[in-house]
Amino acid sequence: MALLSVEDVSKRFGGIQALDHITLTVEAGEIYGLIGPNGAGKTTLFNCMTGLYTVSSGAVRLDGVALQTQKPHSIVRLGFARTFQNIRLFANMSALENVMVGRHARTRANVLGAVFRGRRTRAEEADTQERAQALLHRVGLAARGQVLACHLAYGDQRRLEIARALATEPRLLALDEPVAGMNPSERAQMGELMQELRADGLTLLLIEHDVKLVMGLCDRVAVLDYGRKIAEGPAEAVRNDPAVIAAYLGSEA
Ligand code: ATP
Numbered sequence: 001m002a003l004l005s006v007e008d009v010s011k012r013f014g015g016i017q018a019l020d021h022i023t024l025t026v027e028a029g030e031i032y033g034l035i036g037p038n039g040a041g042k043t044t045l046f047n048c049m050t051g052l053y054t055v056s057s058g059a060v061r062l063d064g065v066a067l068q069t070q071k072p073h074s075i076v077r078l079g080f081a082r083t084f085q086n087i088r089l090f091a092n093m094s095a096l097e098n099v100m101v102g103r104h105a106r107t108r109a110n111v112l113g114a115v116f117r118g119r120r121t122r123a124e125e126a127d128t129q130e131r132a133q134a135l136l137h138r139v140g141l142a143a144r145g146q147v148l149a150c151h152l153a154y155g156d157q158r159r160l161e162i163a164r165a166l167a168t169e170p171r172l173l174a175l176d177e178p179v180a181g182m183n184p185s186e187r188a189q190m191g192e193l194m195q196e197l198r199a200d201g202l203t204l205l206l207i208e209h210d211v212k213l214v215m216g217l218c219d220r221v222a223v224l225d226y227g228r229k230i231a232e233g234p235a236e237a238v239r240n241d242p243a244v245i246a247a248y249l250g251s252e253a
Helices: 042-049 072-077 095-106 111-116 119-138 154-166 184-199 211-217 235-239 242-252
Strands: 004-013 016-026 031-035 057-062 080-082 172-176 203-207 220-225 228-234
Touching: 004 042, 016 042, 016 228, 031 042, 031 184, 031 211, 042 172, 042 203, 072 080, 080 154, 095 119, 095 154, 119 154, 154 172, 154 184, 184 203, 184 211, 211 235, 220 235, 220 242, 228 235, 228 242
Parallel strands: 031 203, 031 220, 080 172, 172 203
Antiparallel strands: 004 016, 004 057, 220 228
């Protein structure tokens, strides 16, 4: 069974057909890329998968469990985390604290525990902090834990978002334009991080405008255009697909 399956999903906004009967599957252990011109429906599809939008019709399943009727936090608990196109960090919290917040999805802490701070709560907090520090190390930010998120360089903020998403212990991580705004060396480093995360056993789904990165990194790629899937397959095959060249890649192909 595929880890993620999108089954005949459509999404309408009034008169706009943002997604038109999209079907695709993401297998465990792969890096799957979603590309397409501006307005093709990529982010809408991410939002339908992760519970931010309700689908107009169709189904999304993670390991067979239907997601389309679930709230975003339940989907995170099922093991599907994501980052956003526009960075969403707690600007005035430290990098470490931002990751600790992500870890909250997997802790049993409650308000009473936070007020009375019993032994179990303190032990859980210490464990949360230790794991958050390990995740900062994982994304290359081990030395930046005490820096406020708003004072981190842009590329580091994107890495921090990934660390926070990893804190929820996902099986599937969806990244919405993870290298947007990065310089070439930051892009290469981010590509390496994605390969390392896959080697750790994570499945990755990414939306990205950097076609070279997508083609070099992804096992399979799907191309959306005007809400329809116009191609899907290994990067090399998709790159040479005439419909894709016409719709999107143009002279970059
Ligand atoms: P980009 O690469 O520019 O981020 P995209 O492929 O992610 O584009 P979407 O943002 O999913 O495309 O947009 C698909 C279509 O749906 C567009 O026509 C967009 O204007 C429309 N759309 C997306 N979200 C909404 C919304 N909340 N309300 C109305 N229309 C929307």
